[in-house]
Structures are given as structure tokens and as C-alpha cells.
Amino acid sequence: MGGVAWTEEEDHLLKKCIQQYGEGKWHRVPILAGLNRCRKSCRLRWLNYLRPNIKRGNFAEEEVEMIIKLHKLLGNRWSLIAGRLPGRTANDVKNYWNCHLSKRLNALEAEDRPITRDVQVIRPQPRNIGSSSVKRRGGQNESATDKGVQQESSMSSLTFDASDGQNHMLESQQDNDIYACLDQQGIVSELSMDFQLQGFEAMMNGEGSSSQWDWGDYLLDMDFYE
């Protein structure tokens, strides 16, 4: 593989550690689990492989449609896209895109055919916020742009209600606007009820992918306009 493959023994130790101490505090996991792995490796192994309810195997047609639409909307924000696909990880989505979809879409573009019908691109816009939030990731967006990917113009900030010390999203008109916008795009309505329900159940169970399945977290990364 790309690195040193995990052994069953290591998987067992990591699983046991997470079950005992819970997720988070990844810097302590290698010590607690007795693993000769860095915090990042442990986290990645858990998120992409060991975590319960990870869906394996081929992507369903609905999932592929969803990926294409969300990618058009969000760009290479794999974790966000995966968050809408219950049981799929960001790595899965990214690999699938790189192996299958990017080629397929390139071929379609070469034939000058529309990829999806009537999907309006929503560009996240920078807010008038501090420079740290506008700072770009080095080099990454250039390459994305080179590939013709619709890339967000900047990361935008997240509005928190810190009055109680909790990081929860403020309920706002924006939520409704975003939901309505996604609905308008067909992102929601075109999915079968089963698929939507699956996502909802995953959200309620705190499952899903690398992020919780929550419409509110669209606020995390995007501002919508127009």
C-alpha cells in the first residue's frame, strides 16, 4: 500500500482503545493503544476502515449522482460530500472520484455534453472576515483549478453561539435558504425516500461519514448568494 499496512493485531488494539476511551484525543491514542503509529495514522485507520457502519463495495447509482452534484456544488470538499453519503468515507469518495468519475466526466466534457441536467453552480463567497479565514491552502486550489474543478473562492467562517460554550450552529434564516437552495437544485428531492431516510437515520444515530449528517453544517463552508 501507500505505507505500512495495518495488521489484525493493530486493528484490534486500536478498536479496543477507541471503545474504551472514545474518539478524539488522537495524540494519546498511540500511547493508550500501545501502537507504533502516529496519531494521524490511527485516526485515518479508524475513520476509513474500523469505524462501525462503514459501507463497502460499489457505489449505488444514486450515490454516484449525489457525488457528481455535490462535487459541482462544493468542489473537492470530500469530507462534506461524504457527509451526505451515509456509510461512505471521504477517502472512499475521493478515490472513487479520481478513479471513475473524473475520467468519465472528462470524457463527457470532451464530447461537449452536459454532465448533469440544469444544475446551477452555487459559488461559496468570501465573507468580510479576518485574514486568517481567507488564507488559502498552499497550492491545493491551483491544482484543483487546473483540473477544471469548480472550487470555492475561499473558506468562510462559521457562526457559533458561544454563549454557553458549546459549538453549535445558530439557527438562522440561512438554514432555510440553503435547504431551499439544495432542494431547488434537486439535490434532495431527486433522491429516493429510502436514501433520504437512510441519511436521516444515520444522522440521528450519530453515524454517517466523517461528519455528522446535518443540514446545518452547510453553513460551515458555504455562503450562498444570488
Next chain:
DNA sequence: AACTTATCCAACCGCCGCTAC
């Protein structure tokens, strides 16, 4: 059957934003 090429995907790397000090 042997070799080459293409594809898949787990793992690693480097960077960023956030937070605490």
C-alpha cells in the same frame, strides 16, 4: 505461461484553522 500495463485503494504527507497559553 510470462510479461506489461492499467486500475484500485489504503496509507502517508503537508498544510490549514482553531484553541490554549
Next chain:
DNA sequence: AGTAGCGGCGGTTGGATAAGT
């Protein structure tokens, strides 16, 4: 204000395997 540490993300790598010749 500066900085160190952490969690998290996206891009890239490279070994395993399948497909082709």
C-alpha cells in the same frame, strides 16, 4: 500578538491485483 499543539482535510504515493498482449 505570537506560538505550539492538535484535529482535520485534500493531494499524492505506491503496493496489490486485474486486465490485456
